Amino acid sequence: MRDSYGARVDVVVIGAGQAGLAAAYHLRRARLAPRGPGRPPAVGGFVVLDDAPAPGGAWQHRWDWLRMQDAHGVHELPGAPMPAVDPGERASVAVSRYFAAYERELALPVLRPTRVRAVRDVGGPGGLLAVETEHAEWLTRAVVNATGTWQQPFWPAYPGRETFAGEQLHSRDFRSAADFRGRHVVVVGGGTSAVQLLLQLAPVTSTTWVTRRQPEFLARPFDEEWGRAAVAMVDERTRAGLPPRSVVGVTGLPLTEQYRRGIDDGVLAPLPMFDRIEPDGVAWVPQVARPWAPDRPVPAHLHADVLLWATGFRAGLGHLSPLGLRGRGGGIVMDGPQVVADPRIQLVGYGPSASTIGAGRAGREAVRNLRRLLAL
Structure with a gap:
């Protein structure tokens, strides 16, 4: 039975990891109001839906033995430098605490745990999308998809x-x-x-x-220059509509x-x-x-x-399958974070922004694209 909360909003952000929070930050800067429990159910604004039990994105699931000193690529969220932490602290604890504080400071009423089952094109005035969850349906003008890869571990097929x-x-x-x-x-x-x-x-x-x-x-150190070069190589593939290789797969190992x-x-x-x-x-x-x-x-x-x-992950995009975004090459043709076939869909945390190297930049660019598209 559907919950009565779902409403019509300008943007639905799916996922509250690094990329999703970066997008939410830039939506706030674009003066969109966050919607959710305790907020006015007026038309417009944005909502963040996250299927994790708590703040922290995929970091909250990292191995207990992974300490901050060994965690590669912990990048700052926009507008909030990461506070100094003990290098020996568990990365899952330190990064989750940082994300939780960020949500509080932005006053984001992230709806969790909320799993999105499907995104469908329902047309109508303005070409609305329906974002279906177990308990509600949100009508929206655009989606920033930031679901990452954690839910899609890759198991290669081998004989026997x-x-x-x-x-x-x-x-x-x-x-x-x-x-x-x-x-x-x-x-x-x-x-x-x-x-x-x-x-x-x-x-x-x-x-x-x-x-x-x-x-x-x-x-050599895993520095900004190395990271940018890796992101550019993955970006080439997504612009050609090919399935992205992981950023780590093209960086080598420090x-x-x-x-x-x-x-x-x-x-x-x-x-x-x-x-x-x-x-x-x-x-x-x-x-x-x-x-x-x-x-x-x-x-x-x-x-x-x-x-x-230890064979990596694939992008968790099954809920977008009703939109038919994949092309002949097996991937989705992208222009930065924007889906070329449907500019209402912005993919952050996909391809070149699938690591924290590019997540913040992709969130900013996705919102810039939507401001033009939706005349926000």
């Missing part, structure tokens, strides 16, 4: 995966290295998550690292002192990707050329008790 008799889990569901004590863990993936998981597991159990591409460790020790200790010594999964482990086909390690011998078979898939 369904036959594996051990445990398989995605990096999103990893809790503690102690859970794997005494079991051999094969970590799959070439990004930051895989590296951090390997370093967590190494003191308590044996591991093997496998990747599709050779990891590239770069002896060669920190911790990572250097892992390389020296043999923990960060990857094997090429296996060819199939067997009930008791993984296997490589003999005499097959390996794309990045042609001369490196690989075992015919490797025993595994656990397959830990």
